[in-house]
Amino acid sequence: MPGARSAADWDRLTEDDYREVAAELDVEVAAIKAVVDIETGRKHQGFWKKGKAIINFDLSIYRTYAPRHGVNLSKARKKYPVIFRSPDVKKYGSQQAAQYARLEAAMEIDRASALESCFWGMFQIGGFNWRKCGCESVDEFCALMNRSERDQLELFAAFCRANDLVRFIRKKDWSGFALRYNGPGYKKHRYHKKMADAYKKFAKSSGR
Template sequence: MTSPKPTSLTDADFIAAAKTLRCDVSAIRAVAEIESPKGGFLYDDHAGEWRPTVLFERHVMYRRYKDKYGYDKAIAMVNQCPDIINTKSGGYIGGEAEHRRIEKARKLDNTIALESASWGMFQIMGYHWKALGYQSVVDFVLAMSKAEASQLEAFVRFIQANKTLLNAIRSKDWALFALTYNGKAYRQNQYDVKMARANNKYAYMNKVRNA
């Protein structure tokens, strides 16, 4: 039996989040669209259920594994399973298949594996769990697996915890936002350009709707 799809975000959800952050609704919608074009959940045929949108970062797994177990053990794992632990980023499968990579990584270290993936509509890395007020990374993942509203709540916490991001989303300084949110390689993927375009689209749609 197919599991029911988790509840999607409503206009009211976006409006409430924008009020909390004191930014435009269009700005939040823009981030959501660029980070997860298909939404916060995808149906996983393999598992037979809806699961949060994820992307596993093998280079993050390597760094955290090395910090915990040491360089020699980390390199040994790189040689054994470079698809899930590597000094370089990449190895993405995409879509719901990314959960296969997480499941494989969890066999090496459950906590590190969950911390090394980005979760939900806003693709927040698991290792931020403590800074965002969750009891554990498992608690964070469970929240991300409930509904898109839970994912939006995590995004609001994430922005509130970083003054640079908060100021950037309020002023729509997309270059600064993308640099802080996506990292130094943001230009390669044109995150700033894409977010600016998405913001303009939603701002225009809102203007037409309220005309």
Template sequence: MEVLKKGTKGYFVEKLQEFLKLVGFPTQVVNGDYDDATLANVLAYQKQKALAADGIVGAQTMLALVKQIKGIKEEDFVRVATDMKVEVPAIKSVHMVEAGGFGFNVDGRPKILFEGHKFWAALVKKGIDPAPLAAKNPDIIYPKWTKEFYSKDNFEEWKRMERAMAIDKDAAMLSASYGSFQIMGFNYASCGYKTVQEFVDSQSKNEGNHLADFAKFVANNGMLKALQEKDWATFAKKYNGPAYAENKYDIKLRDAYIKNGGKA
């Protein structure tokens, strides 16, 4: 994201103002204009959070705001882990590996990964021939998995998603993974939702929802025992797919488990 300061206008300023309004600055006007009133609130927030109080808003300040609004709480981990009969570090390991320990971007949208081969399949299932569409959109519609078109910047990943949604919204939503645990949209039913839209709406709200959906997804897809026993290879195969060993997914989970306080 661009660095925001007095005089900046646009989308990220509007998001900044929305966040400030939610964290204790109720008089903040949301108009997309970084004005004097916005500056005063930013300075107050930065001082409150022991950030560099210079009125300049980069990723650090925006993430602090988003985490305060949408972040998961330790008691949430403890409650869900108790219900699942799973160690807290075991859940945190998946949280860390899948989304780097936080499931949202600085603008408050969930982290996603759009899978063009799943979009191809979803279009076919709806009776839409993907081939002519793929000719014009080769980076979002293709028949076989490839990581060639993944974006390092999640905002660019969202642009891919938005282009796919313009072609077919439901098929696009089915074809991306979301949030802290990167659950694919086509798994909406096993997370307890009637439609993929309901699932995406849930994933867009907060990490508490991400955690609740993860618990249902794991329980409903035969993964719970492996997570309880910290059988990383079995869990990785079921959660990440049969090619999990290629990127050492099971090793990453084990290492993240230890890093989060689990016993080696």
């Protein structure tokens, strides 16, 4: 389990948090902030509300992981159609409320595959990566994601170490990082260019 400091529920990240983890990874704070900027936007918020990390329930991931846990997708679609529909913001009041409605419905069928099928927190790490984040279970992973932004940062650091991503952040090789972090579609979404621009912005504001 990542070694996060004692944290109250959904504590916001501080500059000290960024500096400590950046020092552990031997990377610049601006480089970490660049990733957050692309994954969760300029507000840099990891939470929707207290105890509820920002999530993105990914149906394609669910279709892969649910059957591995014995879920019959045809039966699931009939009983819980909300899982298979686009987030209904009008019905639930917000994007995050709609995403949680899908997650909670999927959890009624199978808890583990539902949690594994979401991207979590300010770094949008897939729940299926819980082992690579140093956790003993997907439940531990989600408990940390739902506890504080510092925990989310620690999980990101653990994930980067496990996947040999630190060297790309250190070199500001945003194409190399985005390919491995966001997948082969990164060029279409211009993630590498957006991260490069975000890094320059944060490096300039920090005087680097």
